[in-house]
Amino acid sequence: MTALRASAVTAAACAAVLATALPSSAINSYNATPAPERTEVGALVATWDHDGDPATPDRVDWVCSGTMIDADTFLTAAHCTTDWPDNVRFYVSLDQDVQGGLDAAARAHPGDPAAQARAVAVPGTAHSHPAYPGPASDTHDISVVELPADRLGARWSFTPAALPTANQLGKLGPKGLNATDWTVAGYGTQEAARGPGGHTHPGGGVRLKAPVTFDALNDSWARLAMTAPQGNGGACYGDSGGPNFAQLDGRRILAATTITGDGPCYATNVTYRLDTPGARSFLAPFVALP
Structure with a gap:
């Protein structure tokens, strides 16, 4: 999604425009380096309806970042997983170059966003904090995506991130x-x-x-x-x-x-x-x- 708080759909559309017009990169350009070793860090991918026909999705894009915190739980932000059309489907990819994978999948599966998403990512179920959006003091901007551990582990090797202790x-x-x-x-x-x-x-x-x-x-x-x-x-x-x-x-x-x-x-x-x-x-x- 965004480093600024915005709706997931708006940011996804923005990401799609940027990806087709400009070379891929991530994080700020200054003092940044590739992170192929950070295999627990992944991208949230979504398919959704954009043409008014909810029977089938017609859009696919990566929309946010996140982290595996155990074998089957991907941690991200609630503003990434809320305010979507009813037929949204979330996926998680641990590929280093998700945009490149989506570009290749679009060529291999033209007109089939679901197949494109499956080519780069594994489907999961999102759970947003029920109190999101909360007050500025604590917006409860946190969510997880539960994934099939067998499918994820068969596709990528990773060590889940360690969470902090209380306070x-x-x-x-x-x-x-x-x-x-x-x-x-x-x-x-x-x-x-x-x-x-x-x-x-x-x-x-x-x-x-x-x-x-x-x-x-x-x-x-x-x-x-x-x-x-x-x-x-x-x-x-x-x-x-x-x-x-x-x-x-x-x-x-x-x-x-x-x-x-x-x-x-x-x-x-x-x-x-x-x-x-x-x-x-x-x-x-x-x-x-x-």
Whole structure:
């Protein structure tokens, strides 16, 4: 979906336009590198109706990022899995280049979005937080997609991301979090580029990673700096739901998920903490919590 909060359908259509007009990339262009080793990080793919005939889907695209948190549970954002047409179907792909796969599938299966989705991804069932959208203090912007573990495991090898313990970020506090190495990953577009028609966000659909640094913490949110002069990269449109890893006690922890940020994608990644009581209570029925 987006680093800014927007409807999934709008962002999906935007991603489709960008993917056909510009070369694929992900995360901001500065200080970013490919992330083929981050096999637990995936893309949320959707098929849906766009022509008024709900009998069959006629659109397919990747729409958000996310992370496998056990063998059959994909964590993403609720704004990625809500406000869709009734016949939406969600899939998860752990391919490094999802856009390239969709392009190849479109050539192999013209006019068949469902077959195109199956060519790159595995179907699943989405569960959004029932209280989304909540107040600004806690929007409950979290969801999971349950997947058939046998089909996923047969297709990709991955080690699920480790979740934080209860209030792990809060216990560290700003001083400890400032000293922590942070990494954002996802499939999203690049920062705003100026053009004759105004700002555009090129790229999208390839898994990349970039360093970010801690900025601020409150009850539900961790704010991470994406400023280039400090050596940071950052998230942008299409990275919503994707992981922000923190190196804690020698382990890579999935500390928070990308939710929103500044429009041009230059300054701040606002991420949803996963160590809070609200996030943990939502996740508890789906995954064993540390």
